[in-house]
Amino acid sequence: MKTAVQFGRTTKEFEIIESPIPHILVDSKKELHGWWEGIKPYGNRECTAERLLINPYNGCTHNCFFCYAHALGGYFKTFRKEGIVAVFRDFDRIISKQLDKLSVASCGYLSPVTDPFQPINKKYELSEKIIKEFVSRNIPVQFTTKGRIPDDAIRLIKRQEHSFGQVSILTTDEEKRKKLMDGKTPTDELFRNIERLADEDIFAVCRIDPVIPYVTAGREELEELVKRAVDSGAKHIIASCMDIPTSLKGEIYAKIEERFDISKNKLNRLFTERIRGDFNADMGYRRKLFRTLREICDRAGVTMALCMEFESVGGKNIKGLNREFMSSNNCEGIDVPIYVKKGDRFEPVEGCxxxxxxxYRSEKISVCGLPLNEAKAWKLRDYRKWSKEIKQETKEKGQKSITGDW
Ligand code: SF4
Ligand code: SF4
Structure with missing residues (x-):
């Protein structure tokens, strides 16, 4: 059996492999890259730290009904229509070659639009192999999951001082969780993930991302969730309020109505703000929710930040809400410096x-000496350019470089 994946006007055919779940193998040379949007011109960047984004899979069988990746095209559309996951064949080797050409690297991020530990990963283990590529060079790497973290992933990141793990837990109510997603990892196992990270002294984050209005937004429920996360060893909470891509609005409303008995009219009255083309809950509702969460986190003695929460400030301009609600320095709760190659290993830049x-917002000169303080949407070619410059300067100055005396 074959499937055809559409990219604009072109179509590519792939053989479907049925076991253990339907998937296709894709040969690709796609490149590591930074965040999709920069702070200029409209204020679209809210992620404080730089990251190298990595998606070894497209399509995610946890299949959370609110997932924004369902609105994406190409392989994501094929997953949505046919339940077929795209697996990027030998992606770890492609990443290895890309990392080999760099002299400067930010923390790797598995994965912005899929779950790195979804069930298909058991067959290919691309996520563990990619983590190994980062850690073996002493480059930090982080993952976010709603699945069970494989033991190997924990064993590997333990070896790298700035690597960390994020566990996404939306509710403490197992029955509710099952109605939010097809993923089979039970709530207890998710909290256990946090414990397993904490037991190894690895920085653990709990993501309540997103909070679903009228479904998981009750104060007591959020208090219980934060308490369990902190008791399990989480050092930081990341939260957001569900927003809805325009193309998914009807479908998401129907599911919330059917599964949680919340009427479409009620949802329609709440999701009135259009930001970046998506429907957001009314600003008053979101501010109240984030104030509540901040209060809960302060009381529980844990830091908190929001993920991609903005308010419209006229025209296309938007303003991130973290300056109002974040209690940590970086939105992910941990300060992970940029790394520069020294000999055959990468080392953190001192003072970063x-x-x-x-x-970007400060007047100070950035200690990295790189244009990262422009907070743009960086590409691999930018990292390559900086790497060349670093190599050149290192050659000229012996052990010194543009990033200081490391
Ligand atoms: S686990 Fe994450 S990527 Fe997967 S469906 Fe849920 S929200 Fe989307
Ligand atoms: S010193 Fe450079 S890498 Fe470090 S936080 Fe500032 S801009 Fe980013």
């Missing part, structure tokens, strides 16, 4: 706290 957005 990884908050590039902070450097």
């Amino acid at each position: 706290d990884g908050n590039c957005l902070g450097c």
Whole structure:
């Protein structure tokens, strides 16, 4: 059996492999890259730190009904229509070659639009192999999951001082969780993930991302969730309020109505703000929710930040809400510096706290000496350019470089 994947006007055919779940193998030379949007011109960047984004899979069988990746095209559309996951064949080797050409690297991020530990990963283990590529060079790497973290992933990131793990937990109510997603990892196992990270002294984050209005937004429920996360060892909470891509609005409303008995009219009255083309809950509702969460986190003695929460400030301009609600320095709760190659290993740049957005907003000269303080949407070619410059200067100055005397 074959499937055809559409990219604009072109179509590519792939053989479907049925076991253990339907998937296709894709040969691709896609490149590591930074965040999709920069702070200029409209204020679209809220992620404080720089990251190298990595998606070894497209399509995610956890299949959360609110997932924004369902609105994406290409392989994501094929997943949505046919339940077929795209697996990027030998992606770890492609990444290895890309990392080999760099002399400067930010923390790797598995994965912005899929779950790195979804069930298909058991067959290919691309996520563990990619983590290994980062850690073996002493480059930090982080993952976010709603699945069970494989033991190997924990064993590997333990070896790299700035690597960390994020566990996404939306509710403490297992029955509710099952109605939010097809993923089979039970709530207890998700909290256990946090414990397993904490037991190894690895920085653990709990993501309540997103909170679903009228479904998981009750104060007591959020208090219980934060308490369990902190008791399990989480050091930081990341939260957001569900927003809805225009193309998914009807479908998401129907599911919330059917599964949680919340009427479409009620949802329609709440999701009135259009930001970046998506429907957001009314600003008053979101501010109240984030104030509540901040209060809960302060009381529980844990830091908190929001993920991609904006308010419209006229025209296409938007303003991130973290300056109002974040209690940590970096939005992910941990300061991960930029790393530069020294000999055959990467080392952290002294004095860098990884908050590039902070450097953008400050008058100070950034210690990295790189344009990362412009907080743009960086590409691999930018990292290559900086790497060449670093190599050149290192050659000229012996052990010194543009990033200082490391
Ligand atoms: S686990 Fe994440 S990527 Fe996967 S469906 Fe849920 S929200 Fe989307
Ligand atoms: S010094 Fe500032 S701009 Fe440079 S990498 Fe560190 S946080 Fe980013």
